[in-house]
Amino acid sequence: MRTFRRRTTRTLGLSGAVAAAALLLAACGDDGAMKGMDHDGPAASATAPAASSAAPSASGAFNDADVMFAQMMIPHHEQALEMAKLADGRAEDAGIRTIVAAVEKAQDPEIQKMKSWLKGWGEPESAGMGHSMAGMMTEQDMKKLADAKGKGFDRTFAELMIAHHEGAVEMAKDEQKDGANAEAKALAGEVVRAQTAEIAELRKILDRL
Missing domain, CATH: 1.20.1260.10 (Ferritin, core subunit, four-helix bundle)
Incomplete structure (x- = not known):
């Protein structure tokens, strides 16, 4: 009985650690997504210069x-x-x-x-x-x-x-x-x-x- 209890306790401990790690990874993923949506975040900063530099001094189409x-x-x-x-x-x-x-x-x-x-x-x-x-x-x-x-x-x-x-x-x-x-x-x-x-x-x- 003592051996069984130890194994059960150890298994429960490992399961809890895995669940905690999964929650942590999910939270990090959500945080990264939120940063990508934030105009002041790194994702917005990386794409903003390309968008602004694409516009010529004379706006609109030209031939x-x-x-x-x-x-x-x-x-x-x-x-x-x-x-x-x-x-x-x-x-x-x-x-x-x-x-x-x-x-x-x-x-x-x-x-x-x-x-x-x-x-x-x-x-x-x-x-x-x-x-x-x-x-x-x-x-x-x-x-x-x-x-x-x-x-x-x-x-x-x-x-x-x-x-x-x-x-x-x-x-x-x-x-x-x-x-x-x-x-x-x-x-x-x-x-x-x-x-x-x-x-x-x-x-x-x-x-x-």
């Missing part, structure tokens, strides 16, 4: 036309800024100086915006188009502008910037027609609006020079 618009408009804007810088110490007409200020104010922020889009889309900044884009000045054009002063500069600047803006408007209208990204199309609309108005003003300046 090849959007990419080409940004890749072409960046160097186009950069050349307009180069032309505007040449006005310092050369431009005489107040209207030309006003246009120069407008170009500098609008186009540098637009360049930065388009660069951020391309980065978010995983596309290169350059399409390798160079001077073949509509309205782009040649090296001779830029030299002619740099060599001019006073009214000669004002007239040359107006003539070249009209052609330059017309090229930008043409590219922007293509984006409005063929693009898919809402933000890119909105910027294209702003380019059409602003630069069409500046073309009209530059023509008025030419008439009085």
